[in-house]
Amino acid sequence: MTALSAAPDLPVKSLKHRSVMPGFGLSLGFTVFYLCLIVLIPLAGVFLKTADLGWGGIWHVVSSPRVDAALRLSFGAAAIAATLNAIFGLLVAWVFVRYDFFGKKLLDATIDLPFALPTAVAGIALTALYSGNGWVGQYLEPLGIKVAFTPLGVIVAMTFIGLPFVVRTVQPVLEEAEKELEEAAASLGATRWQTIMRVILPAILPALLTGYALSFARAVGEYGSVIFIAGNLPMKSEIAPLLIIIKLEEFDYAGATAVAATMLVISFLMLLVINLLQGWSRSRSGAKK
Amino acid sequence: MTASNPMLDHTLQDPPKLPFEPLIQKNAVITEARWVRRSLTAAALIFLLGFLLLPLISVFVEALRNGIGAYFDAIVEEDALAAIKLTMTVSLIAVPLNVVFGVTAAWAITKHSFRFKQLLITLIDLPFSVSPVVSGLIYVLIFGAQGWAGPWLMAHDIKILFAVPGIVLATIFVTFPFVARELIPLMQAQGTDDEQAALSLGANGWQVFWRVTIPNIRWGLLYGVLLCNARAMGEFGAVSVVSGHIRGLTNTMPLHVEILYNEYNFSAAFAVASLLAMLALLTLGLKSLLEWRHGEELAATRKH
Numbered sequence: 295m296t297a298l299s300a301a302p303d304l305p306v307k308s309l310k311h312r313s314v315m316p317g318f319g320l321s322l323g324f325t326v327f328y329l330c331l332i333v334l335i336p337l338a339g340v341f342l343k344t345a346d347l348g349w350g351g352i353w354h355v356v357s358s359p360r361v362d363a364a365l366r367l368s369f370g371a372a373a374i375a376a377t378l379n380a381i382f383g384l385l386v387a388w389v390f391v392r393y394d395f396f397g398k399k400l401l402d403a404t405i406d407l408p409f410a411l412p413t414a415v416a417g418i419a420l421t422a423l424y425s426g427n428g429w430v431g432q433y434l435e436p437l438g439i440k441v442a443f444t445p446l447g448v449i450v451a452m453t454f455i456g457l458p459f460v461v462r463t464v465q466p467v468l469e470e471a472e473k474e475l476e477e478a479a480a481s482l483g484a485t486r487w488q489t490i491m492r493v494i495l496p497a498i499l500p501a502l503l504t505g506y507a508l509s510f511a512r513a514v515g516e517y518g519s520v521i522f523i524a525g526n527l528p529m530k531s532e533i534a535p536l537l538i539i540i541k542l543e544e545f546d547y548a549g550a551t552a553v554a555a556t557m558l559v560i561s562f563l564m565l566l567v568i569n570l571l572q573g574w575s576r577s578r579s580g581a582k583k
Numbered sequence: 584m585t586a587s588n589p590m591l592d593h594t595l596q597d598p599p600k601l602p603f604e605p606l607i608q609k610n611a612v613i614t615e616a617r618w619v620r621r622s623l624t625a626a627a628l629i630f631l632l633g634f635l636l637l638p639l640i641s642v643f644v645e646a647l648r649n650g651i652g653a654y655f656d657a658i659v660e661e662d663a664l665a666a667i668k669l670t671m672t673v674s675l676i677a678v679p680l681n682v683v684f685g686v687t688a689a690w691a692i693t694k695h696s697f698r699f700k701q702l703l704i705t706l707i708d709l710p711f712s713v714s715p716v717v718s719g720l721i722y723v724l725i726f727g728a729q730g731w732a733g734p735w736l737m738a739h740d741i742k743i744l745f746a747v748p749g750i751v752l753a754t755i756f757v758t759f760p761f762v763a764r765e766l767i768p769l770m771q772a773q774g775t776d777d778e779q780a781a782l783s784l785g786a787n788g789w790q791v792f793w794r795v796t797i798p799n800i801r802w803g804l805l806y807g808v809l810l811c812n813a814r815a816m817g818e819f820g821a822v823s824v825v826s827g828h829i830r831g832l833t834n835t836m837p838l839h840v841e842i843l844y845n846e847y848n849f850s851a852a853f854a855v856a857s858l859l860a861m862l863a864l865l866t867l868g869l870k871s872l873l874e875w876r877h878g879e880e881l882a883a884t885r886k887h
Contacts, residue, residue, distance in 0.1 A: 316788030321691035410863035412817025419638035515714025518819035535716035
């Protein structure tokens with residue numbers, strides 16, 4: 295215990311500032327050890343395996359028509375789903391923050407349902423709803439809209455699981471937005487529409503973009519809720535994560551890793567772009583948050 | 584009221600003329616016309632009910648389609664019970680390990696200042712941005728038959744992949760950040776004043792931790808455990824990659840749902856799924872209860 299409470303005497307003191315708080319070496323040591331064991335070393339494996347393949351090897355796997363189609367579907371559907379989530383998520387967040395209605399508190403809890411509901415359960419439930427004889431599907435089918443077992447189904451599932459990301463990032467920002475600014479805008483003669491577009495929207499744009507990015511990233515990697523409703527036809531409705539599993543089942547570790555690494559890199563690049571956009575909109579609007 | 588352009592109703596040029604609606608009149612300049620508010624609310628509610636709640640309701644309806652007898656038969660069936668037991672076992676191992684990690688990491692990060700702190704926080708969040716399938720893949724690359732440790736494990740007859748240890752590892756990976764990311768903002772907001780007071784009164788490190796820090800963070804900790812457990816029990820993608828789908832042995836509940844569903848045994852699939860849906864409802868209920876009762880203490884945590 296003496297070693298714990300005498301923090302300044304710890305050998306790692308060059309890493310930290312002097313403090314009376316005990317347990318630095320023990321807690322940081324365990325944290326880093328566990329992090330390396332569970333996360334960093336296994337993840338490094340993906341990159342080592344990818345390095346084994348080389349650029350030619352990766353390109354060979356990724357450029358095959360089936361993988362190419364799967365990657366296009368995963369990223370394309372995720373972009374559409376994230377856009378839908380940004381629209382509906384903003385609507386839901388706005389209504390829950392600004393308006394009062396019956397059952398608001400209870401309904402607010404249900405927004406997190408896609409987080410709490412296991413993805414496999416969401417997957418089979420959505421399939422049952424949107425298939426030709428399902429509650430929703432039976433009304434869409436006569437209109438010529440097939441959802442289950444088509445790329446549209448992939449978008450529906452991705453939208454379902456991504457919604458809370460947008461609502462939960464926009465909601466707190468909207469709650470903290472200063473109403474005085476809106477009053478000032480109104481007192482200077484702005485119409486309500488002008489106030490919304492020029493005062494409120496710029497303030498919540500960074501949060502909205504963050505929500506978009508989170509929901510997009512989740513949708514790209516999503517597996518459980520998508521595979522049931524997708525139908526998984528090669529070249530048509532087969533998502534990239536499923537292709538990784540198919541390749542693993544064929545013991546094609548190299549192929550699986552190439553797809554995984556490509557997904558990681560594209561996701562990373564897109565998140566980087568969104569982060570830059572966010573920084574730009576933040577500096578432009580001069581918002582603090 | 585200018586009927587021609589309702590958007591202009593409550594601007595200053597056109598002061599509110601609705602004395603029978605005092606509430607709206609009071610905030611008229613910073614809200615929308617009544618019909619706008621009503622239709623936006625209706626749109627949001629229809630979307631929430633039709634898109635989020637309908638799937639949940641359909642799980643229970645489909646589960647009971649063949650009657651209550653078939654429902655219970657599907658749940659007490661041997662493989663289903665084995666799956667329930669495995670899911671419980673896995674989460675009983677994974678959640679406590681991540682709780683220990685989460686508390687330790689939050690202690691190191693929030694009670695001390697050191698270099699590379701932001702990097703450490705980013706790395707802890709990393710598993711959230713990795714696809715569940717990739718989370719499973721990384722363990723296949725290490726422990727699989729053609730993986731780095733595969734041949735050695737095989738020679739020594741140690742089973743990790745397609746066995747319980749692999750499932751536990753993948754579950755720990757996907758639930759890794761939950762507890763830590765709930766606790767870090769909370770403990771950051773609380774600072775170290777309480778702990779320093781206890782230290783100055785002669786308490787030792789462990790006493791401070793157990794008697795001061797833990798009581799301070801108990802609700803945030805419970806919140807993190809709740810979310811961590813829900814994900815641990817419901818995880819599908821990562822577990823699917825490492826499990827091998829051996830009925831009665833390495834099938835967790837979500838995997839059992841998949842197998843039943845792919846065998847066109849829909850009502851049984853939905854029966855097992857309804858148990859997971861109830862877990863989700865219980866999680867949401869307890870989570871909301873915590874937010875209502877201890878909202879102040881969780882305030883730092885909620886904004887993520």
